[in-house]
Amino acid sequence: MEDCIFCKIVEGKIPSEKVYEDDEVLAFKDINPAAPIHILVIPKKHISMLTDLKESDELLIGKIYTTINKIAKEQGFEEQGFRVIANCGKDSGQEVMHIHFHILGGKKLGAKIVG
Ligand code: AMP
Ligand code: ZN
Numbered sequence: 001m002e003d004c005i006f007c008k009i010v011e012g013k014i015p016s017e018k019v020y021e022d023d024e025v026l027a028f029k030d031i032n033p034a035a036p037i038h039i040l041v042i043p044k045k046h047i048s049m050l051t052d053l054k055e056s057d058e059l060l061i062g063k064i065y066t067t068i069n070k071i072a073k074e075q076g077f078e079e080q081g082f083r084v085i086a087n088c089g090k091d092s093g094q095e096v097m098h099i100h101f102h103i104l105g106g107k108k109l110g111a112k113i114v115g
Contacts, residue, residue, distance in 0.1 A: 004097065007098060024063060027040065035106050047098070049088050072103070083103075
């Protein structure tokens, strides 16, 4: 997808601090971290947002969550816990139109999910 920064990261045209990669999924550190641990997990395939998901994407999205589990174990923050957030559309403030899952942690997160 042209002009998609996350597609460019997948293609290696924009650098990123990679945390995990396989043929379908990529995880990298957020450039502007909102918490001590802030990792973005994306499918390599371009999907703009949650509302574009199709039934044929179900396995891929399941894999995103098992990858998050893998990353939490590998990076050693499984025990302390973390939060996963996916923004979708205008009201959520989604800035990058390539579906992504924020892993946030490394400190006690506020009880409020909505600020
Ligand atoms: P969202 O508001 O859910 O669309 O989040 C987009 C996230 O992408 C923000 O937390 C940004 O800091 C992050 N971001 C934007 N560009 C880059 C980049 N080149 N590398 C890593 N993270 C990025
Ligand atoms: Zn993309």
